Amino acid sequence: MTPDPNRTVAQPKRSSLLVVGSLALDTIETQTSRRDEVLGGAACYASFAASFFAPVRLVGVVGGDFPRAHEDLLRSRNIDLAGLERAPGRTFRWAGRYAADFNNRTTLDTQLNVFETFRPKLPAAYADSAFVFLANIDPVLQLEVLGQVHRPRFVACDTMNFWISGKRAELVRVLERVNMVLLNDEEARQLSGKDNLPAAASVIRGMGPSAVVIKRGDAGALFFSQDGVFAAPAFPLEAVVDPTGAGDSFAGGCMGWLARSGDSSAAGIRTALVVGSVLASFCVQDFSLDRFRSLDEPAIRARCAAFADLVRFQSVQF
Amino acid sequence: MTPDPNRTVAQPKRSSLLVVGSLALDTIETQTSRRDEVLGGAACYASFAASFFAPVRLVGVVGGDFPRAHEDLLRSRNIDLAGLERAPGRTFRWAGRYAADFNNRTTLDTQLNVFETFRPKLPAAYADSAFVFLANIDPVLQLEVLGQVHRPRFVACDTMNFWISGKRAELVRVLERVNMVLLNDEEARQLSGKDNLPAAASVIRGMGPSAVVIKRGDAGALFFSQDGVFAAPAFPLEAVVDPTGAGDSFAGGCMGWLARSGDSSAAGIRTALVVGSVLASFCVQDFSLDRFRSLDEPAIRARCAAFADLVRFQSVQF
Numbered sequence: 172m173t174p175d176p177n178r179t180v181a182q183p184k185r186s187s188l189l190v191v192g193s194l195a196l197d198t199i200e201t202q203t204s205r206r207d208e209v210l211g212g213a214a215c216y217a218s219f220a221a222s223f224f225a226p227v228r229l230v231g232v233v234g235g236d237f238p239r240a241h242e243d244l245l246r247s248r249n250i251d252l253a254g255l256e257r258a259p260g261r262t263f264r265w266a267g268r269y270a271a272d273f274n275n276r277t278t279l280d281t282q283l284n285v286f287e288t289f290r291p292k293l294p295a296a297y298a299d300s301a302f303v304f305l306a307n308i309d310p311v312l313q314l315e316v317l318g319q320v321h322r323p324r325f326v327a328c329d330t331m332n333f334w335i336s337g338k339r340a341e342l343v344r345v346l347e348r349v350n351m352v353l354l355n356d357e358e359a360r361q362l363s364g365k366d367n368l369p370a371a372a373s374v375i376r377g378m379g380p381s382a383v384v385i386k387r388g389d390a391g392a393l394f395f396s397q398d399g400v401f402a403a404p405a406f407p408l409e410a411v412v413d414p415t416g417a418g419d420s421f422a423g424g425c426m427g428w429l430a431r432s433g434d435s436s437a438a439g440i441r442t443a444l445v446v447g448s449v450l451a452s453f454c455v456q457d458f459s460l461d462r463f464r465s466l467d468e469p470a471i472r473a474r475c476a477a478f479a480d481l482v483r484f485q486s487v488q489f
Numbered sequence: 490m491t492p493d494p495n496r497t498v499a500q501p502k503r504s505s506l507l508v509v510g511s512l513a514l515d516t517i518e519t520q521t522s523r524r525d526e527v528l529g530g531a532a533c534y535a536s537f538a539a540s541f542f543a544p545v546r547l548v549g550v551v552g553g554d555f556p557r558a559h560e561d562l563l564r565s566r567n568i569d570l571a572g573l574e575r576a577p578g579r580t581f582r583w584a585g586r587y588a589a590d591f592n593n594r595t596t597l598d599t600q601l602n603v604f605e606t607f608r609p610k611l612p613a614a615y616a617d618s619a620f621v622f623l624a625n626i627d628p629v630l631q632l633e634v635l636g637q638v639h640r641p642r643f644v645a646c647d648t649m650n651f652w653i654s655g656k657r658a659e660l661v662r663v664l665e666r667v668n669m670v671l672l673n674d675e676e677a678r679q680l681s682g683k684d685n686l687p688a689a690a691s692v693i694r695g696m697g698p699s700a701v702v703i704k705r706g707d708a709g710a711l712f713f714s715q716d717g718v719f720a721a722p723a724f725p726l727e728a729v730v731d732p733t734g735a736g737d738s739f740a741g742g743c744m745g746w747l748a749r750s751g752d753s754s755a756a757g758i759r760t761a762l763v764v765g766s767v768l769a770s771f772c773v774q775d776f777s778l779d780r781f782r783s784l785d786e787p788a789i790r791a792r793c794a795a796f797a798d799l800v801r802f803q804s805v806q807f
Contacts, residue, residue, distance in 0.1 A: 224807070271684045366589045368707075369727045389686075390708030393725060402799050404720035407711060409687045431807070441802040449805075468807070475805040481720050482800045484759040487767075487793040489542070489749070489786070 186324070187251075187299075188430040190218045190423065191230040191291055191316045192306025194237070194255075198266035198280070199413055199458060201273075206413075209459035210241045212263065213306035213329065216416035219463050220450040221304070221427025222248035223471060228297050230254035230316070232289040234262040244464070253294045258285040273414045273455075274388055293319040302430040304422060305349070307331050310341040317348055325435045327351040327382075327426055329418070335361050343378060350435065351382035353422050359385045368393060369400065382440055384425075386418050394444055398437030403444045406452035406478055413458045417451040420463075424450030449474045504642070505569075505617075506748040508536045508741065509548040509609055509634045510624025512555070512573075516584035516598070517731055517776060519591075524731075527777035528559045530581065531624035531647065534734035537781050538768040539622070539745025540566035541789060546615050548572035548634070550607040552580040562782070571612045576603040591732045591773075592706055611637040620748040622740060623667070625649050628659040635666055643753045645669040645700075645744055647736070653679045661696060668753065669700035671740050677703045686711060687718065700758055702743075704736050712762055716755030721762045724770035724796055731776045735769040738781075742768030767792045 192214030263286040305328035363374035372395035425447030510532030584598040623646040681692035690713035743765030
């Protein structure tokens with residue numbers, strides 16, 4: 172059968188993903204190298220990772236010193252920056268140093284700058300965003316964002332120890348309104364009061380989100396839902412350069428895939444988490460978003476195939 | 490088609506697995522409970538886990554105080570104890586305390602007792618053992634065992650930080666003669682001098698074993714071979730009672746499966762490691778070998794199926 176050139180195949184309209192969170196200038200020290208004031212921030216990593224799969228709308232704030240080249244880089248991925256506020260003052264800065272195994276890092280400096288007084292204001296056109304990722308920011312701001320979107324189909328959030336201890340009541344209100352929460356193992360223990368991770372996930376699911384994803388760095392991630400547990404290993408790499416942003420790229424890749432596929436069932440989330448793992452594995456191969464700059468679909472497809480091979484085994488029959 | 494009742498199906502003769510290592514009386518403290526002088530030791534856990542799949546021959550030493558009931562328990566699994574020496578003196582004792590998350594433990598007491606002067610002597614009938622697991626003992630003794638078996642098909646060993654630093658030359662000679670080494674992440678880093686685990690595995694593979702398995706506790710295991718990398722998560726459990734012996738049960742389950750299947754290809758080892766993960770997951774559900782006492786094939790099969798579900802995902806197509 173010959174394809175009919177006059178026949179137009181209806182492409183499903185991809186849903187937009189709204190990402191809200193920090194953009195930063197990061198200073199990173201590893202055991203062997205150092206980078207000063209490079210592009211970073213949770214929303215930046217998440218947006219870039221998601222942009223390979225879905226149209227992204229970014230809400231955040233930068234200062235007058237934020238290089239135009241960084242904005243241009245984000246625009247080159249068709250990330251909508253109508254929601255990016257340029258406020259008077261300096262951009263948020265973070266500095267940290269990694270231990271030799273990359274599993275521990277020390278924060279050397281945090282300067283909130285324009286981020287300190289940030290109040291997210293969504294452009295009117297963003298109100299219809301079907302998928303929303305609330306990266307790690309003050310839960311009060313996460314709630315303000317949710318007040319500005321109209322009936323989103325799927326909302327996920329991240330958080331951190333600082334908000335779990337300092338703004339627990341507000342965080343609990345966020346959790347009541349999200350479909351999925353992504354957090355690391357220590358945060359899951361702190362939030363739930365349980366040391367055992369499956370038990371912690373049960374407690375957190377009881378707080379609202381039907382999907383709980385516990386991130387464990389190079390030990391991978393666990394996803395808990397009514398469908399049971401899914402374990403996604405981290406993709407093993409011979410050389411890790413800089414793990415900054417890995418968790419945010421993981422979340423962004425996952426949410427971008429969900430927006431693209433439209434399948435937020437437990438099975439759909441499993442596949443999305445594999446995509447997230449793949450994006451995180453690219454993120455750590457260079458400083459800042461540098462590996463993402465040259466990343467393309469064939470490379471992503473090849474690593475998705477390698478990921479499937481990583482966990483492949485013949486079933487146990489006896 | 491009706492099965493012909495007169496047709497006999499030839500069952501492949503299962504290869505025997507030789508296990509050499511410690512038998513111990515352990516005193517275990519967790520955050521909520523304590524057990525005094527219960528059955529333990531690496532060879533004991535490994536033999537018991539393997540016994541669900543293959544005939545096991547055990548070589549080790551106990552003192553005059555080792556309860557007959559423990560021997561009877563091992564015999565009840567058809568573990569051959571012809572190689573178990575009963576020496577004058579007291580059985581090896583170990584005592585430890587676990588942190589709340591079970592990922593860290595403190596050794597409170599070690600009494601080598603009869604283990605201090607142990608020299609493994611294999612019964613003549615053990616010389617034809619096709620599969621050999623050298624649990625964590627002095628590499629000098631591991632070499633003595635290898636001198637007493639005749640052309641084994643597949644040999645695996647474990648080791649620990651104490652031998653890596655104290656008897657490195659002897660350990661290197663063991664590694665030159667084994668097909669597979671199982672060790673934890675810190676031991677892999679110490680042995681290889683590499684912080685990155687895939688890099689560490691490459692170095693260790695260069696020392697001899699074509700298969701390197703890095704155990705990471707509740708973060709699962711990584712298997713490196715010429716076939717690439719395989720990641721096996723740990724089976725998540727809502728309640729862990731006592732992780733003592735999990736790594737040895739993992740190794741024993743894996744080696745028992747290899748002896749049963751006879752398939753020591755990289756693909757065969759992948760399946761064997763899943764079986765090992767399943768056996769380890771049972772091990773930690775009670776103190777000592779208590780969960781193993783009531784374990785049966787249907788329960789093992791059910792958890793193997795649950796394990797397959799744990800890592801199942803639809804392939805990423807775009």
